[in-house]
Amino acid sequence: MSIPKAATTTEAAAPFLSVNNIEVVYDHVILVLKGVSLDVPRGGIVALLGANGAGKTTTLKAVSNLLHSERGEVTKGSILFDGVEVQSLSPNDLVRRGCIQVMEGRRCFAHLTVEENLLTGAFTRVDGKAAIAEDLERVYAYFPRLGERRGSTAGYTSGGEQQMCAIGRALMSRPKMILLDEPSMGLAPQIVEEIFEIVKDLNVRENVTFLLAEQNTNMALKYARHGYILENGRVVMDGEAPALAANEDVKEFYLGIAGDKRKSFRDVKHYKRRKRWLA
């Protein structure tokens, strides 16, 4: 009797999403991820930080298995979502199992109305129209602005509304986990704040787990509980969000806050070089 019990405890302790030392190659030659590992606990918010081209988006696409259509491939390592090997599932299987990606740049369906956009998110569901209509109202409750604009063509709505539309669309699939790629891109600080508040809300109230790729390190570390910093396709640092935010290097390179004494540019370059080499 004690054996199954032990099995359950280890299962509960296992991370919801675990990425183990993956390598991603585009077009058979371009090595973009050089061994990325990360864990996302059930019900957590994890931030994936880094500069342009660090590999944040590629990591998310590897998890949602969308690399194939961009001629990318996971050549090494493994990704487990809820105990299942992601590589063996199609993107729609993954959505059905509760893992959905909100892509960088919103990617709303421009010629569909806001409401039609939201409904496309429910494509994989088989629990009937009534349940879908109910969820539609729920999304409008989270994003009242979408409710007002439900009949407008999505392509003509503002950037903030499109981001809300994209998140709402993902919500319509009843996800357990949302891979949120750069939600702050091109948005006014006030809207960014609004969107992050909703992310927090969804996390607390709907128990949705978030893996968040962001360049806006400051904002991401405010809302995430754990953070990973990617540089050139490698994880160079990770830790609890407050610890990362307090870290001198993170402050220097990602938050733009200099320490007490100004470092000379030469030192910084030297430091970065050394750090990369160590990583």
Place this chain on the structure above:
Amino acid sequence: MIALGQFLEVLIGGLMSGVLYSLVALGFVLIFKASGVFNFAQGAMVLLAGLALVRSLDLLVANGFPIWIAIVLGIGFAAVIMAITAWLIERFVIGPLVNQNALTLFMSTIGVTFVLEGAAQMIFGSDVYPLRLFPTDIWLLFESHFPGGILVNQLDVWGGLIAGILVAGLAIFFQQTKTGRALRAVADDHMAAQSVGIPIGWIWFVVWLVAGLVALVAATVWGTKLGVQFSITFLALKALPVLIIGGLTSVPGAIVGGLIVGAGEKLAEVFLGSHIGGGIEYWFAYVLALAVLLVRPQGLFGERIIERI
């Protein structure tokens, strides 16, 4: 002085043949709407559907089946052929080319055109096969109003009726159903559609299947008009100005574009031809399309290109 009776006769004849162009143009619109692919193979699909239908029909009738059962079975057989074609195209041509640029996909459909034309004629034969599904008798209308009345071919009326039903059906399918919505979503953004769990391979199969069925409908009408033969594939060329005028993304646009082209070329031939020389019919549509391109590049009913700055 142009006789009103003659004018009406030419106009009606033109509109009706325009509907037939629309039937072919519809197939283009469907695939373009849903996958952003300009399907050059639509004309070849009409040929394939027509040949499958007419040959199976002949075979069944020769084996003593009553004509109605033969027609039902023949249409069923042709529909299955179109489904298989759709599956093969998705699996071996369009599927592996996901997210490639539009020109690459267009080129691949040119390849598909040759394969379909070759395969269809190899399997089903390459003669001219007469098809008699609709009555081709002539009605004379309003004989009391105009001397000689207005001459209308019954086949054209059937064509119009079928096109109307088809368009209504497609409009409902695209606007009201879950699959229709997913098709439009895929047309806007393949990648985003995949990211929300729309299985893109399945959607493309559905699109090509629907285009194949539209081709079958076009083949029944055109086959009755011209006989099923290789030259049916040239309809694709006639559909181009229709598409440009109506807009590549609009189902009603394909119909209206067809009507404009049909009526325009017949009227031009009859009433302008006598002044500037005959043969206008063959190029009038293209000139009209050029004029539309200059004024309204997305066509009369096409979707505006949405670009946020």
